[in-house]
Amino acid sequence: MNIYVCVKHVPDTAATIRINADGSIDENITFIMNPYDENAVEAAVQLNKQTADAEVIAVTLGNQSAEATLRSALAMGADRGILITSAERLDSIATARALCAAIKADGIPDIVFMGKESIDSEGFQTMYRLGACLDCPVVSNALEFSMTERSVRVTCEMESGDLEHITMETPCVIGAGKDLNQPSYPKLPDILKARKKPLGTIALADLEMDMPVSRVEMISMKSLNEERQPTVIDGTADEIADAIVEILRDKAKVID
């Protein structure tokens, strides 16, 4: 069984994002694996352990430095990695096409995992586009997952806290949510072993894919540094509560 997991190399959550003159971000910061992708890798690795004759292949698209995130996936237990190199940042439409082309060139997927969202571009769409390219069903924000012969059963959480119980035919794409599992953090021997695992690199231009007609073009980007000037409220608890009621009523107009 071929278990694919798509991962993304993203700026660390604590990093300060600086924007270059050309509108790109200054990449001289720490990058990590997209946090939700850790749950995706963990799910793939767990499924691999339960399945005879299976293999986990981690795939990413990025510049050469994205290899670090693939190595992290290998240290977490993936068997092989595929790095699609692209100097420019692609939109979700082209990214999904590239991931699809790389997967198809590699093998026939039985299941594809990826994080439910990326914390950098926050596009909320690549998994659906990958599903459309692979012509297979997709669900997102999975928090429970089990697989039988030709189908999977997943519980997905909607933001309202409602839970959807779903069955899907395989192959399928599953967007991992934070509560799907507890990613295991690799130990030193795993990290050393990951360095020797096979990692193939393919240039975006060498993939067999048609570039899409539709696209999302970034026109400009700026840092959002909203400065607020705090007003101090003090007094007794009752006096403070009165002041907050006044803000809710007169300033925010959220109560009558």
Added chain:
Amino acid sequence: MKKIAFLIEIKDGQVKPACLGAVAAAKDIDAERIALLLEGDAAQSLETLQSFGIQRVVEITTADGPIPWNADQWARAVVAVLGNLNVPILVGLASSQGKNILARVAALLDAPLVMDCIDINLADHTAVKSQFSGKTVARFRTHGEHHVYGMRPNALDPVPLPGSAHLETFETDLQDTGITVLDVQHNTADHVDLTEADVIISGGRGMGSGDNFDILFECAHQISAAVGASRVAVDNGWVNHPMQVGQTGKTVSPKVYIACGISGSVQHFAGMKTSGIIIAVNQDPNAAIMSKCDYAVSADLFGVIPALTRKLKEIS
């Protein structure tokens, strides 16, 4: 004339006010504004929608009645309507339901999609959204035959635009798409959805325990506010991850955000910095949040919040 379709969501039988906010994005454009309805009472929704500039309401059903909830089926039905009516632009909400359906529609049409827009210009197909968890804002232009946008709930206020709309029904066939929704287990807790709340009261390390969140819930209940949490509160197991606001949790944009016992890490701010008014209640006057809020309350939250609950009870 240009046509713009809006994907309408229903909550408790009513059109969600946030959808009316999304409709307001088209108020200055010479276009036919079409509402797409997949649930709820169409005649009742029409009453609301026509007061906010909708000219045409399309109820999407099957020959056997409404399409049972299945995001994939709903998305395919929306794609069918857009094709049938020749509508190039679809606007919806970046809500839980909207994210699920709009992304599927965009994938099926191979159309560009900008999700979680804080502003859109439907005349020149540009949209503004934050990225890197609110650390940057970017403007995008979509290119393609179709354009799909998901508006952040509450980013735009509804603008009354009274008129009259007509109601029509679009019947579609369901296809098996490989996804079966067995059932939906509704969240029975009487909690307000974080991403769509006008007011959010959040608790952090200062809460001390999961049980102490009860005082936040009680206060929130008085004004239909939602309760959120910082990552520390979630990591300590006091509350569940769906309540987490911040970089690896929800991004919210309420009119008022009340942070209780939250120090205000960069990651937390990433999830709530676009809030209208930020009120911080923290015993530590040197906490980071105290210099990045609109109102800094340096006091014990266990005194302030119950007092606030009492005052709100008195006036309600």
